[in-house]
Amino acid sequence: MLLKLAFFLPAAEALLNYKKITFSAPSSSSSSRNYCSSASGNNLQMRLNPTSFSGTDYTITEFPRPALRRVPNAPIADFDENFETKSQEMIGMMYEAKGVGLAAPQVGLNEDFFVYNPSADENTKHMERIVCNPTISKYSGEVEIEEEGCLSLRSDDCAGQVARSIWIEVEYQNELGQKVKRRLKGFEARVFQHEYDHLKGILCYDRFPPEDREAAQANIDKLLGLYTEDDAQLEPDAKEAIAMQPRPLTTRHMPPLTLEGDEEETQPEEKRKVTKAKSGFGGGGGGMGKTAGGFGAGGGKKTGKKKEKKKKVKVRNGNFSSNPTFK
Numbered sequence: 001m002l003l004k005l006a007f008f009l010p011a012a013e014a015l016l017n018y019k020k021i022t023f024s025a026p027s028s029s030s031s032s033r034n035y036c037s038s039a040s041g042n043n044l045q046m047r048l049n050p051t052s053f054s055g056t057d058y059t060i061t062e063f064p065r066p067a068l069r070r071v072p073n074a075p076i077a078d079f080d081e082n083f084e085t086k087s088q089e090m091i092g093m094m095y096e097a098k099g100v101g102l103a104a105p106q107v108g109l110n111e112d113f114f115v116y117n118p119s120a121d122e123n124t125k126h127m128e129r130i131v132c133n134p135t136i137s138k139y140s141g142e143v144e145i146e147e148e149g150c151l152s153l154r155s156d157d158c159a160g161q162v163a164r165s166i167w168i169e170v171e172y173q174n175e176l177g178q179k180v181k182r183r184l185k186g187f188e189a190r191v192f193q194h195e196y197d198h199l200k201g202i203l204c205y206d207r208f209p210p211e212d213r214e215a216a217q218a219n220i221d222k223l224l225g226l227y228t229e230d231d232a233q234l235e236p237d238a239k240e241a242i243a244m245q246p247r248p249l250t251t252r253h254m255p256p257l258t259l260e261g262d263e264e265e266t267q268p269e270e271k272r273k274v275t276k277a278k279s280g281f282g283g284g285g286g287g288m289g290k291t292a293g294g295f296g297a298g299g300g301k302k303t304g305k306k307k308e309k310k311k312k313v314k315v316r317n318g319n320f321s322s323n324p325t326f327k
Helices: 002-015 081-096 186-199 210-226 238-243
Strands: 035-037 045-047 101-103 113-116 129-139 143-148 160-165 167-173 179-185 272-274
Touching (some): 081 113, 101 186, 113 186, 160 186, 160 210, 179 186
Antiparallel strands (some): 129 167
16 A cells, blocks of 8 residues: 555656646746736735746647647648657656647647656656647547646646546547557546647646635736737637537535535535645545545444444545556
């Protein structure tokens, strides 16, 4: 058990940073280019994305640049050396930005592909994926709610709850042009859905419930103020917005208060599992799948011979918290 925990802890730390900038107050020695404060002095601070990345001329495309909303994206037809170079540069940017995925529109390319590695560890090359011309053929009816953020929104405060299907069936071409069919689950399924959204001109912000959109509005206004061109695109394509699966949350989900002896909750028509990240996206509770009852497990306890009612404990889905296993 201890060995298993030790293996997953680095991945858990990395997953907290998925598509989301770590927020901290700048120290006196911090470079002025790393942070910018709101003009009103209300402690709104946003970390700038790097102005350049190693080994590439690409940079992060930020909201509200039109490349993030433009659809459809051009399909990948030539799986040649140029494409290999481009995709490897994006993988390098992904690691340098401490993310687990990066879509072509996020580097200003309106092309139908993205890259990801759900472990966020460049030493796990076998987990890297280059996904071209993808489709999601089936979504599970059961969803899980997690906080998500995005490099293209660049602020730690511009994050909110997003409902994603806990498993999906996908079809795409890999970097060699070979057709791939897979069923993804847990965190890898969430990463795939997030990046797939980018190819449809959808940002995680578009999926936030109204409360989270309102909370993020100051940061959205800041990004709008920094963009001086007249071609800003604030909203996604109307058809793509209507087609979003699962549907965006209509209200922020608050986990029910469960007390000892409570009756079982009435399950809604659509099953929803809620995982509220303690900080960042992809982590919850005390770490990656760690609960009060141990790694990926929890539950009540009997005392003596007297039979007592068990205290209900919300158990994190072990499949979601585990390091992805590729089929």
